[in-house]
Amino acid sequence: xxxxxxxxxxxxxxxxxxxxxxxxxxxxxxxxxxxxxxxxxxxxxxxxxxxxxxxxxxxxxxxxxxxxxxxxxxxxxxxxxxxxxxxxxxxxxxxxxxxxxxxxxxxxxxxxxxxxxxxxxxxxxxxxxxxxxxxxxxxxxxxxxxxxxxxxxxxxxxxxxxxxxxxxxxxxxxxxxxxxxxxxxxxxxxxxxxxxxxxxxxxxxxxxxxxxxxxxxxxxxxxxxxxxxxxxxxxxxxxxxxxxxxxxxxxxxxxxxxxxxxxxxxxxx
Amino acid sequence: xxxxxxxxxxxxxxxxxxxxxxxxxxxxxxxxxxxxxxxxxxxxxxxxxxxxxxxxxxxxxxxxxxxxxxxxxxxxxxxxxxxxxxxxxxxxxxxxxxxxxxxxxxxxxxxxxxxxxxxxxxxxxxxxxxxxxxxxxxxxxxxxxxxxxxxxxxxxxxxxxxxxxxxxxxxxxxxxxxxxxxxxxxxxxxxxxxxxxxxxxxxxxxxxxxxxxxxxxxxxxxxxxxxxxxxxxxxxxxxxxxxxxxxxxxxxxxxxxxxxxxxxxxxxxxxxxxxxxxxxxxxxxxxxxxxxxxxxxxxxxxxxxxxxxxxxxxxxxxxxxxxxxxxxxxxxxxxxxxxxxxxxxxxxxxxxxxxxxxxxxxxxxxxxxxxxxxxxxxxxxxxxxxxxxxxxxxxxxxxxxxxxxxxxxxxxxxxxxxxxxxxxxxxxxxxxxxxxxxxxxxxxxxxxxxxxxxxxxxxxxxxxxxxxxxxxxxxxxxxxxxxxxxxxxxxxxxxxxxxxxxxxxxxxxxxxxxxxxxxxxxxxxxxxxxxxxxxxxxxx
Numbered sequence: 041x042x043x044x045x046x047x048x049x050x051x052x053x054x055x056x057x058x059x060x061x062x063x064x065x066x067x068x069x070x071x072x073x074x075x076x077x078x079x080x081x082x083x084x085x086x087x088x089x090x091x092x093x094x095x096x097x098x099x100x101x102x103x104x105x106x107x108x109x110x111x112x113x114x115x116x117x118x119x120x121x122x123x124x125x126x127x128x129x130x131x132x133x134x135x136x137x138x139x140x141x142x143x144x145x146x147x148x149x150x151x152x153x154x155x156x157x158x159x160x161x162x163x164x165x166x167x168x169x170x171x172x173x174x175x176x177x178x179x180x181x182x183x184x185x186x187x188x189x190x191x192x193x194x195x196x197x198x199x200x201x202x203x204x205x206x207x208x209x210x211x212x213x214x215x216x217x218x219x220x221x222x223x224x225x226x227x228x229x230x231x232x233x234x235x236x237x238x239x240x241x242x243x244x245x246x247x248x249x250x251x252x253x254x255x256x257x258x259x260x261x262x263x264x265x266x267x268x269x270x271x272x273x274x275x276x277x278x279x280x281x282x283x284x285x286x287x288x289x290x291x292x293x294x295x296x297x298x299x300x301x302x303x304x305x306x307x308x309x
Numbered sequence: 310x311x312x313x314x315x316x317x318x319x320x321x322x323x324x325x326x327x328x329x330x331x332x333x334x335x336x337x338x339x340x341x342x343x344x345x346x347x348x349x350x351x352x353x354x355x356x357x358x359x360x361x362x363x364x365x366x367x368x369x370x371x372x373x374x375x376x377x378x379x380x381x382x383x384x385x386x387x388x389x390x391x392x393x394x395x396x397x398x399x400x401x402x403x404x405x406x407x408x409x410x411x412x413x414x415x416x417x418x419x420x421x422x423x424x425x426x427x428x429x430x431x432x433x434x435x436x437x438x439x440x441x442x443x444x445x446x447x448x449x450x451x452x453x454x455x456x457x458x459x460x461x462x463x464x465x466x467x468x469x470x471x472x473x474x475x476x477x478x479x480x481x482x483x484x485x486x487x488x489x490x491x492x493x494x495x496x497x498x499x500x501x502x503x504x505x506x507x508x509x510x511x512x513x514x515x516x517x518x519x520x521x522x523x524x525x526x527x528x529x530x531x532x533x534x535x536x537x538x539x540x541x542x543x544x545x546x547x548x549x550x551x552x553x554x555x556x557x558x559x560x561x562x563x564x565x566x567x568x569x570x571x572x573x574x575x576x577x578x579x580x581x582x583x584x585x586x587x588x589x590x591x592x593x594x595x596x597x598x599x600x601x602x603x604x605x606x607x608x609x610x611x612x613x614x615x616x617x618x619x620x621x622x623x624x625x626x627x628x629x630x631x632x633x634x635x636x637x638x639x640x641x642x643x644x645x646x647x648x649x650x651x652x653x654x655x656x657x658x659x660x661x662x663x664x665x666x667x668x669x670x671x672x673x674x675x676x677x678x679x680x681x682x683x684x685x686x687x688x689x690x691x692x693x694x695x696x697x698x699x700x701x702x703x704x705x706x707x708x709x710x711x712x713x714x715x716x717x718x719x720x721x722x723x724x725x726x727x728x729x730x731x732x733x734x735x736x737x738x739x740x741x742x743x744x745x746x747x748x749x750x751x752x753x754x755x756x757x758x759x760x761x762x763x764x765x766x767x768x769x770x771x772x773x774x775x776x777x778x779x780x781x782x783x784x785x786x787x788x789x790x791x792x793x794x795x796x797x798x799x800x801x802x803x804x805x806x807x808x809x810x811x812x813x814x815x816x817x818x819x820x821x822x823x824x825x826x827x828x829x830x831x832x833x834x835x836x837x838x839x840x841x842x843x844x845x846x847x848x849x
Contacts, residue, residue, distance in 0.1 A: 141716070184392045192478060192600050196608035201478065201599045206609030207707035211716035214609070258392045259598055267410070268420055268592030276479060278705040280593050281615025284427035288587055289435065292358050292428065293351070295579050299572060300351035303563065 085160060092161025095154055099135050108165045113139070120231065121168020122159035127227035129155045131220070133234075141211035142234055169230040169240070176246060177226035179254035187255030190248055194239070202259040204274045208235055218260050222253045347569050348549035348562035352443075355436040356542075357573060359460075361580040362429040363535065369422040370524065376412050378404040379520035381476065381513040390597050398476075398601035401516045405475040405596055420588035426468050427593075428584060430616040433461045437657075441690050444678035445548045446661040448671065453541040456534050458658045463531050465616045470523035472594075472614055476516055479594070481602025482611040484515060486624070493643035511604060550677050551788040553781045557675045610707060620650045622703030626724045657693050660686075667820040669795055681750070682789040684743035685824045691739040692732035699727040740829070747831040750786045753778060754834040755842050777843070791830050795821040 047053065097106065103114030110116030114136075117125075128134040132146035150158065159171060192201070200206050203217030212235050217225060229249050232238025239249070258264065260274075272279040319327070330336040347353070380400040386393045388403070389410050398406075408415035437457060440446055446454035469487075473480045488510045492498045507514035546560050555561050563569060599608075613621055623646035630641040664686065665671065680687040702709060703724035710717040757775035764774050778786070795818045802808050823829070 185394050185396045188392055188600055189396065192603070192606040192608065196478075196606065198609055200610045201608045204610070205711055207710035207717045209716075210718050211710070211714075213711050255392065266592055266595070267597075268416055268595055269589060270591040271595075272591055274595075274598065275708060276610050277594075277612045277614045278610075278618070278708050281427060281618065283587075283591060284424060284615065285431050287591075288424060288428040288584070289358070289431045291583050291587075292432070292580060293355075293435075295583065296354040296358065296576070297351040299576050299579070300349055300354060303349050303568075 088157045088160040089164045091154075092157035092159070092164075095150070095158050096161050099150075100158070103136070108162060117162050117165060119166035119168045120162060122163040122171045123169040123227040124231040124233065125159040125162045126155055126171045127224050127231060127233055129158060131224055142213060145215055169227075172223060172226045172230070174223075177222045177250065177253050179222065179250070179257045182247075182250045182254035184251070184254050184258050186248070187251030187253070188259070190244070190252050191255050194244070195252070198236075200275070202274055203256050204260070217256055219262070220256075222257060225253050225256060226250075342543060343564070343566040345543065345546075345565040346560045346562045347547050347565060348555075348560055350550060352439045353547065354576065355432060355439055357576055358432040358580055359429055359436055360535070360539075361577045362425045362432060362584065363531070364577070365425045365581055365584060366422060366429060367528065369418045369425065370528075372418050373408065373415075373422060374524060376404060376408045376415060377401070377474070377520075379474065379517045381511075381516050393597065393600075396601065399516065401474060401476040402596070402601040405477070409597060417585075417588055420591075420593050421585055423593045424588045424591075425584050426471065427614060427616075430461070430464050430468060430614075433457070433464060434616075437461060438690065438694070441657070441660070442680040442687060443548070443550075444674065444683055444686065447674040448665065449545055449673055450541070450548075451661045451665075453538060453545065454661055455658065456538045456541065458654075460531055460534050460538065462654065463527055463534070467523060467527040467531065468614055469617055470519040470527065473519050474516060474523060475594075475596050476602050477594075477596040477599045478602050478606055478608060479596075479599045479611055481511070481604070482607055483613050483617075485510065485604070486613075486621075490624075490643055490647050493640040493647060495637070495639055495644070511602070546675065548675050548677050550679075551785060553784045555676065557673065560675070612704060615701075618704035619653070619697055619700045620646070620704075622700035622706075622724065623647075623649055625706055626700075626703040626721050626728075653693075653696060657690075660689065664824075667817060667824055668792060669817075669821070670792065676788070678789065681743040681746040682791075682830075684740045684747075684829055687743055688736045688739040692736040695731045695735040696728055699724055699731050703728075744829075744831055747833070751831055751834045754783055754786050755839060783839075787833055789833070791833060792825050794818070794825040 096104075096108070100108075100114075100117075103111060104117050105111045105114075108117040110118075128143075129150055130148050130152070132148045133143040135149070136143050137146070148155075162168075163170065191199075191203070195203070198206050198208065198214035199217060200214075205216035206214045208214060214236070226249055228236060229239040229244065229252065230241075241249075244252075272283055318324075326336075378400045382400045383397055384400050384403050386396045386398055386403055386406065388407055390406055393406065405419075408419055410416070440454065440457070469483070473484050488502055488506065491502045491505065494501065502510065505515070505518070506512040507518075547562070549555050549560060549562070552561070600606075612618065624643065627642050627646045630645070632639045632641060678686075680690075702720070706717050706720045706724065709715060709720050757777040760774045760776045762774040764772050766772060797810060797815065797818045798808055800808060800810075
């Protein structure tokens with residue numbers, strides 16, 4: 041102690057104290073804040089943006105412009121958010137094969153890692169809805185009946201009662217939602233792709249979106265039970281009528297022909 | 310009956326019959342009808358398909374009424390279908406869901422009822438077309454044709470009211486459509502709508518009202534018409550296709566008892582079995598997936614059952630015209646289709662009367678026409694069917710668009726144009742095809758059937774061997790009549806006095822020429838031609 045008190049007036053004392061204080065605050069910050077991971081993520085993020093930008097210049101820039109500002113062939117991507125990128129690219133809609141009424145769903149050509157990089161780049165252009173977490177879109181803890189009601193009020197006009205799809209004007213259409221990843225359904229609601237209106241959290245709360253996803257998971261997925269037998273596409277009276285004519289009346293006529301061909305064995309002279 | 314009284318007492322069956330005959334007079338009735346002859350042809354069984362599916366509909370319908378609550382009181386669902394737990398719905402909808410999931414056999418019976426209804430209507434349609442194209446509607450059967458037509462129309466409305474009962478989102482949309490159609494009627498529309506729904510749509514009355522109409526009023530009338538239809542079939546006797554030994558004065562076939570009773574009885578069970586199998590295999594109207602009706606909700610792909618698809622098409626492709634006269638709106642976009650709908654149906658219904666007037670044919674006809682031998686009628690029928698089918702495409706335009714990757718606007722324009730142009734093209738093409746088939750018949754009669762055997766003659770020529778037809782085949786191909794068109798009377802009569810010919814008469818003669826005049830038939834082979842050719846060329 042004596043040594044320490046004897047040197048407290050040393051010209052370098054202040055420097056030592058300053059270093060000490062810095063070390064303590066820095067140490068405490070390092071200990072208590074998630075500083076380490078944040079630091080690591082930051083580099084990964086910037087790396088992802090960097091990689092995403094490269095992918096973007098190869099696959100997207102010809103229509104959306106070199107900086108995502110949009111051209112006459114494609115809209116601006118500033119502010120669409122990572123959710124939009126994840127939806128469009130992971131469902132195969134983008135990159136577009138050809139200009140047409142609507143971009144059809146097809147096989148995704150980028151891996152999920154590449155899609156994430158693209159999404160990171162587009163998200164860096166401007167704030168927008170981000171890719172939902174699994175917790176947000178998983179059907180657990182959702183109200184299916186409420187989801188059904190919401191679906192019929194907001195979605196069925198275009199997507200049919202249980203999401204089998206429907207026609208829009210001039211060759212556009214609301215696609216079938218059968219077999220669509222719940223994450224993509226959630227993202228579509230968030231971002232409103234193509235002709236679809238968007239349902240941001242201010243319009244339709246996170247919980248409500250979860251309900252809708254859960255409803256579709258119940259009535260229009262591999263888990264869906266069809267208690268009445270073959271669904272006939274779930275398209276309603278048109279496919280039912282066709283079935284009644286072809287298989288119902290068709291079979292009955294076949295039976296009638298069979299019955300008429302087997303007449304009583306009358307004496308034939 | 311092993312007593313010694315055996316000789317004196319008649320057998321029990323005979324005694325029961327005797328007892329009944331004394332009170333009901335069934336002996337003479339049975340004697341007159343039990344050996345009634347019916348001709349054999351598969352197309353004559355189409356009516357039976359309708360009759361049996363009607364019986365199936367009534368049987369299953371009775372079962373459904375035991376569990377269905379025709380009420381629009383709002384209730385909360387707590388049944389066994391999980392995705393609807395806690396939802397508000399009408400009692401009608403809830404009881405239908407309960408029939409589907411909580412009543413033993415309920416879903417199967419519901420599906421049999423609905424499939425049988427679709428097949429019943431389809432059966433009636435095809436039955437009607439069979440009668441039309443073979444000319445079976447001619448005297449004396451015009452009234453029965455109208456009975457059948459009425460059955461079809463009533464069947465459409467019975468089906469529509471039944472489709473509306475579950476109060477699901479699909480049928481509710483259909484009822485809303487109907488309300489709109491009623492509202493489009495000038496002046497009276499709003500009154501009728503308020504009267505029908507007991508106030509503003511949807512109100513709380515239409516389900517119980519439609520229920521009475523669906524289970525009581527319309528089926529009652531249909532049952533009466535059906536019995537009348539069958540009585541007339543017995544009274545007129547059945548028509549038959551031309552053939553050797555078949556004339557306008559006889560019926561060649563098998564007796565009702567035992568042959569047709571056995572056949573018809575067996576056929577009933579085949580029809581029932583087939584419809585039940587279809588109902589067990591395929592879903593129809595899955596109301597649990599569709600959800601309860603709420604006027605603020607609507608789904609795409611909301612179509613009526615097929616027999617209303619024609620009306621749906623008319624509405625879908627009609628431009629949304631609207632005019633204002635003295636402060637009143639006339640919704641022509643809905644009103645015009647609602648006027649065309651009965652007109653198109655009536656066109657086929659009144660055709661028999663038009664044909665008999667135009668042709669002046671007042672004789673009885675019990676021998677059927679082969680469609681090719683009545684080219685104008687056949688062409689008219691095909692034209693009518695074309696218009697009907699084009700509108701069916703219009704009714705399902707959204708599904709055509711999504712499933713064939715077409716633009717719904719293009720389909721709508723196709724239907725708009727096709728409704729007018731299609732029937733004309735179909736008329737022309739059908740008549741030409743009929744004439745071609747007549748030529749073929751004539752060729753077959755005169756030159757025999759092409760056997761496909763090529764023969765080389767001694768001098769090197771190759772000929773195809775034609776097999777002469779049998780006497781029966783020759784008869785069948787030449788038995789039909791080829792009527793002459795009406796002729797306009799000469800302008801002056803035998804005394805040189807100018808004759809006044811009315812405009813109707815002129816029209817009639819003109820139409821008659823259109824039916825039977827030049828270019829409407831190929832003169833059938835005559836016996837002279839036949840002899841000349843068969844004796845001249847020899848049989849090669």
